[in-house]
Amino acid sequence: MSDYRKESFLALLEGKMTRKRGKHLEDASDKDLYYVISSIVKDEITPKWLKTQEKYQENKTKQVYYISMEFLIGRLLQSNLLNCGMLDICNEVLKDIGRNPEEIYKHEHDAALGNGGLGRLAACFLDSIASLKYAGQGSGIRYRYGLFEQRIIHGNQIELPDYWLKEEYPWETRKADEAIEVRFGGKINMHKKLNGDFEFSYEDQDKVMAVPYDVPVIGYQNEVVNTLRLWSAEVTEDESKLMSDPSSQYYHHLDHSHSIEQISGFLYPDDSSFEGKELRLKQQYFLVSATIQGILKNFKATHDISLAHLSEKVVIQINDTHPSLAVPELMRILMDDENFSWDEAWKVTASVIAYTNHTTLSEALEKWPTSMIQKLLPRIYMIINEINERFCKGIWFDHPDLRDKIPELAVIADDQIHMARLAIVGSFSVNGVARLHTEILKNKEMKYFYKLYPNRFNNKTNGITHRRWLLQVNPCLSETITEAIGPKWIQEPNKLIGLLRYSNDAPFLEKVGKVKKQNKETLAKLILNQTGIKVDESSIFDVQIKRLHEYKRQLLNIFHVIYLYNELKENPSLDITPRTFIFAAKAAPSYHLAKEVIKLIHHVAATVNYDKQINSKLKVIFLENYNVSLAEKIIPAADISEQISTASKEASGTGNMKMMMNGALTLGTLDGANIEIKDLVGDNNIFIFGLTSDQVHDYYQYGGYVAKDIYHTDDRVKRILDQLNSGEFGHQEIEFKDIFYNIMYHNDPYFVLKDFDPYIESHELVERSYRDKNTWQRMSVTNIAYSGKFSSDRTIKEYASEIWKL
Structure with missing residues (x-):
């Protein structure tokens, strides 16, 4: 661990800037600072790097x-500073010289x-x-x-x-x-x-x-x-x-x-x-x-x-x-x-x-x-x-x-x-x-x-590394946790379970709620900067961020959005909690259906986001070029973690763990690690719906599922699919017939329609729970408390x- 003080770090920064970039500190760009701080960290760790390898050889x-x-x-700069024990000192020095650390760190690709x-x-x-x-x-x-x-x-x-x-x-x-x-x-x-x-x-x-x-x-x-x-x-x-x-x-x-x-x-x-x-x-x-x-x-x-x-x-x-x-x-x-x-x-x-x-x-x-x-x-x-x-x-x-x-x-x-x-x-x-x-x-x-x-x-x-996915990306929540249970959880993440003692503590719940509000405000600014869309910071931030694949069922998610939009169009005064649906995903270049889902999300967003009749009760946001850095901004602000893969298809998932660790509640199927999350937090602190793995397997093996039957018996489903087929979203010439035909004539291979009704019911339960702020915060803290089990330290x-x- 580094023993730098502010004065010595500043002196090192000034000296390195002169030698490495040929500039005085006040003339340096943010990019100059990025490279110079990286050089300081590299100098700090190189002797330890050599010593580690020598030790392995000697022993x-x-x-x-x-x-x-x-x-x-x-x-890597921010996480390397954190792991070296230099992050706080570096941030303080940068702020003292009038620089924003965040602006400097983002110069790293x-x-x-x-x-x-x-x-x-x-x-x-x-x-x-x-x-x-x-x-x-x-x-x-x-x-x-x-x-x-x-x-x-x-x-x-x-x-x-x-x-x-x-x-x-x-x-x-x-x-x-x-x-x-x-x-x-x-x-x-x-x-x-x-x-x-x-x-x-x-x-x-x-x-x-x-x-x-x-x-x-x-x-x-x-x-x-x-x-x-x-x-x-x-x-x-x-x-x-x-x-x-x-x-x-x-x-x-x-x-x-x-x-x-x-x-x-x-x-x-x-x-x-x-x-x-x-x-x-x-x-x-x-x-x-x-x-x-x-x-x-x-x-x-x-x-x-x-x-x-x-x-x-x-x-x-x-x-x-x-x-x-x-x-x-x-x-x-x-x-x-x-x-x-x-x-x-x-x-x-x-x-x-x-x-x-x-x-x-x-x-x-x-x-x-x-x-x-x-x-x-x-x-x-x-x-x-x-x-x-x-x-x-x-x-x-x-x-x-x-x-x-x-x-x-x-x-x-x-x-x-x-x-x-x-x-x-x-x-x-x-x-x-x-x-x-x-x-x-x-x-x-x-x-x-x-x-x-x-x-x-x-x-x-x-598992996931809690050092990056909690300590680094959510410093205010980390500080709040440390104030409550002490710093031992950083070395031993299973100590997070001590937060259960505070799950009914009103002042603590209020602090956690304030941190989430701040994170949502930060994400709202990013959304405004990237998309030009202003979102309601008090709305439910409903997040699905992962690779775009049919089995991950972003399609089921956007069908729910269309359903809510249809409900509001029929009854604009409908009493629903405002929702912000946040997507981020890349589709493989040759994966046509996945690209069609991305296009559908955008055309639904273009309709929903600018319809004044629904009074901004729904917003649909797609943040492009999903990567680790973007995930670090979205995850601390999530209220709902969408983990809705077709049961048996998702091996584990790690996004579910990251959002759980940051206080989001999981809305998911009995798939992958969702099951283990449910077993830990209990049925009252997670929203589970849909077919089980065995039911999916039985349908694949023995048949018995007919997507057209649901189309003909559920008016909500019929209306959504007809809207896709008629080009209602976007322009008349833009139709989503390939999605329509994949569901209707390939018999909905990932059971989107089969799970639609229980998915809607689960969302109703989400809304009722969210309206009771105390209950919601208690559920959130319970999830954080149990998330230590999903640290990659335990896995390793x-x-x-x-x-x-x-």
């Missing part, structure tokens, strides 16, 4: 390597290294690993461009390049001397040795340099600084020389260089074409090959034991199926480079790799054409094929009762390689991310694997003790 500490295609770390919950979870986990003093490193790709920058034009989502690295990123350190060669394609030669074993050699391969850029991960005021290592794809030295040789085929090499750099160019390239699919596969192999080669290199340098004992000092956690190629890649290196036999290599691999599953959606469980892997990664294909052969033979001889299930279990089936199956077969642990999700994996989606490996499956309910302790054995 030969077991380490976890967390491999993920996404790390949604957001802006969000690190566009992720898309949604998967990447945000990975970032929370790294924070908790460091704050709990575990030895751990994140491994990802240093994408130059993020998913996309979202702009809304006439209600349509437009995707612009998100070049977040166009300016210097102060937190990264390039480690060119630790670059690793990754190889693609080529020819594999197999030779039989005198002892009968085979050895493999490679020729004519494409070589790519994986250059690491290290980003510090700072533990909360504990002197620990771990690392997030991001790999950048660059040309090899030989390729670089050829490009500078005037006698070489310059344009050929330029084109080849461009194709190499594309590997770390874009987060999730469009995979609707063969080239896009191949690029995604290249990214995945590039990440795991560079990471595993680096792990083994570090192991050899640190430990004086054989790689046969790798699992005693290393555990590799793969975050979802994207890094599943870690299994055959570790096998390849052990066999081809380290002369392990198959059995020896398999014993090591299957004791080192652990797999986290994040979804039950079949379209998200990755599959790759065998021909693509065979061409791009010929040796990896040979190993996967051998894994599959041995696995299937094992079932045939050892589990005759499962012989007829081999097509559903095989790693290679229907000319496709099933990455989730590869991850399960090649790992020692398979975990789901919420209690319901894990039960669905065990009893439905992966039940035959569970039958094969009953001890391999376990649950680790997700479970991983560390039950899976990683750190």
